[in-house]
Amino acid sequence: MSAIETKVSEPVTDELALVQAAKGGDLQAFEELVRRYDRNVFRIAQHITHNREDAEDVVQDAFLKAYENLHQFQGQSKFYTWLVRIAVNEALMKLRRLKPGRTVSLDEEVKTEEDSLPREVADWSPNPEQQYGQAELRDILTRTIQGLPMSFRTVFVLRDVEGLSTEETAEALDLSIPAVKSRLLRARLQLRERLNRYFQKRESGDGKP
């Protein structure tokens, strides 16, 4: 079995030049940075907040905060990693404001490994996602990922959906590399387990549960 192919990231050769120009007050250069990453920031924000309007606010707040703090960006990390770190913090702050009674943290529950051990091992149909219409599939995937604990979900989204490296994810979430790896493994296994009921191979019938 081969390793998964990662998303090819866009060229970033001119990115430092854009950041430098934006630092010097060139708003068009900053707008180009917004254009490059607004879709990513929006997706991450929606995965954390579960709400489109909140995600819209987070996108605006995150870019504005990045603009205001550009002078603090030293260029040791990629601009995108730095931006993701700001966006995740803004999204978590938004949740804390909306749900003051609830703990909203990326450090939550580090239980034993047993919570992620496969309980049900069933083979899937060859192209399981094609058993469903687009809207239905989107609904299944959304509900399934929203059921994951926040710290697992965020790591999975950054690593597997947005294609950040383990090191970049650790930096963006302020976690250690072993913590990222452990959460990623458990997130992947839990999602797989939860998707079983929708995607497993049927003996007969139309393949739907």
Added chain:
Amino acid sequence: MKCSEFLQELTNYLDGVIDERTKAELEDHLAWCHNCYVVCDTTKKTIEIYRDSQLYELPDDLRNRLRSAIVSKCQARKKAGPEHV
């Protein structure tokens, strides 16, 4: 190799960040352990399905609206003085 050991290495294996020797041991395990083969295969599919799912795409009209709002807020900050930028 036990199934639990295989699972511990699953993420490194799927990400292709593993030394040749461990990789060979894992693939040897996969060759005879059907359960681990299925878990590995369906986990890989899980990742690919989510990566290709296009959940939460930003529609063009909303995207333009957000970008204008961001730029005008930045403009206002810039005008407010250098100590704010």
